[in-house]
Amino acid sequence: MIERFLTQTHFSSEEDFKNNLHFIVPENFNFAYDVMDVWAEEQPDKECLLWTSERGEEVKTTFRQFKEQTDRTAAYFLSLGIGKGDKVMLILKRHYQWWLSMMALCKIGAVAIPATHMLTAKDIEYRNQRASVKAIICANDEYVTTQIANAMPDSPTVKVLVAVNSMAQVGKHPIPEGFHDWHEEWPKAPAFHRPDFVNENGDTMLMYFTSGTSGEPKMVAHDFLYALGHLTTGVFWHNLDENSIHLTVADTGWGKAVWGKLYGQWFAGATVFVFDHEKFTAEKIMRVMEKYHVTSFCAPPTIYRFMIQEDFSKYDLSALKYCTTAGEALEPAVYEKFYELTGLKMHEGFGQTETTMTLGTFPWIEPKPGSMGKPNPQYCIRLVKADGTECEDGEKGEICIDTRNGKAIGLFKGYYRDEELTKKAWHDGLYHTGDLAWRDEDGYYWFVGRADDVIKSSGYRIGPFEVESALMTHPAVVECAVTGVPDPVRGMVVKATVVLAKEYKDKAGDALVKELQNHVKHETAPYKYPRRIEFVDELPKTISGKIRRVEIREKDSKK
Ligand code: ATP
Ligand code: MG
Secondary structure, three states: OHHHOEOOOOOOOHHHHHHHOOEOOOOOOOHHHHHHHHHHHHOOOOEEEEEEEOOOOEEEEEHHHHHHHHHHHHHHHHHOOOOOOOEEEEEOOOOOHHHHHHHHHHHHOOEEEEOOOOOOHHHHHHHHHHHOOOEEEEEOOHHHHHHHHHHHHHOOOOOEEEEEOOHHHOOOOOOOOOOEEHHHHHHHOOOOOOOOOOOOOOOEEEEEEOOOOOOOOOEEEEEOHHHHHOHHHHHHHOOOOOOOEEEEOOOOOOOHHHHHOOHHHHHOOOEEEEEEOOOOOHHHHHHHHHHOOOOEEEOOHHHHHHHOOOOHHHOOOOOOOEEEEOOOOOOHHHHHHHHHHHOOOOEEEEOOOOOOOOEEOOOOOOOOOOEEEEEOOOOOEEEEOOOOOEOOOOOOEEEEEEOOOOOOOOOOOEEOOOHHHHHHHEEOOEEEEEEEEEEOOOOOEEEEEEHHHOEEEOOEEEOHHHHHHHHHOOOOEEEEEEEEEEEOOOEEEEEEEEEEOHHHHHHOOHHHHHHHHHHHHHHOOHHHOOOEEEEEOOOOEOOOOOEOHHHHHHHHHHO
């Protein structure tokens, strides 16, 4: 497959990749037709999707079946009046129909807006208005359908609502009034005829909201080439091929879902493994990984932090060959522990909803624990200091993407209908990620923190990640977040909010505070040690499991 889109398909070294990664960009590229339907012809019986649920249900789908089903879904959407350019919100959790909907919308040139099921009526209304949403396809979940129904009076553009039962609910769970019944209507959809013209490369294919880790989620618009951009994410960073069974842990409402559960994986011809579950536990995930012989796994660091608390001798994960992580910084202590337990070196990646995988440890790069890896040559990465000049090795700066010679395949178009916000992040030919890092003399990039999270204390600039990494090497600490709290003398002081391991929960007190402080002083430069430490049961997080330091800061400033 990938030989259609790359001039060279195998790379043996970093140099080779850097010099020889060249895309062949088709005109009017459409992932559903140009990749999925081609697989259906070439490898009709190959399994592309292995969907399972918490209740033990299983659906195995081949490329041929997937084509038939996405054609039917496209015809169904057309019959509902959904067409080219229409915005369609998908609140489908990890239901099987999310994959059908994503590809069907691609086939008719409509714009998919996947969103999380945690949205309130107000959130939905806001999104409907901001994006002029025409249709919503949602899980038939009482909370979700109620929120949608409550949002309708102020959502004048929304004309179509469809509710989808998950497998176990079919026939049992009545569809609320005002919603189409997917299971009733979908089988009766007419035959699908591919339209003569669907899209140009620059048309909008997908819109995703960012995680909202540092503020309000931003609406990111992607063109049809975005899918092509993920070829490197799945084929090279995830290191997948037709024999792989890949699991990425991500809600479909998070951009990470299209990083790990769709485009790149299917460029590789891998089987996308889906576990449709409600609440995450490390045990549940590890059980299904064992049962289905998952070979490749990707999850944000937070998932690994909980996995390493498990007793690995209870699971047979011998099929697992390759592990990746992105979304947050991975502390070296977590990397080391996971390696000790599995013998696998985690391959980290860095990127955003606005991008595909941008920096990472590709298979030919030896991971350095705590480092994100090296630039994906698809992007022209620059590290830029506050004065606008480029960093030397060892200097901290903002990770930027240079677009003076054109927009990279995979980079977003802009924040939808928000020119001001787009300009703020993307001006003078540089897209600013808002993330700070430094580069070592071997070309590895090291995360410092989000620009907003960096703490200015007594004239020092302290990146939370360093302090968090130091804390994480102490056995008492499962997770932590380091923030600045206002201080009359120092401007800011470093504070750590800490979740303790089970065995330490009853030791929370002054002695442990002292012990952790001394521990940090030994692990890193002493001026960074947290002068304040608070013990909590859990950290505030986004739906994608990211720590919301902003929430801790806001709470502290109100005190
Ligand atoms: P918002 O922009 O709404 O605050 P968000 O930035 O968390 O939310 P995402 O697009 O999901 O939304 O996440 C991208 C961000 O995740 C990056 O900008 C970076 O801060 C962080 N990130 C991703 N990968 C890594 C990594 N390997 N190391 C450190 N941080 C990472
Ligand atoms: Mg962001």
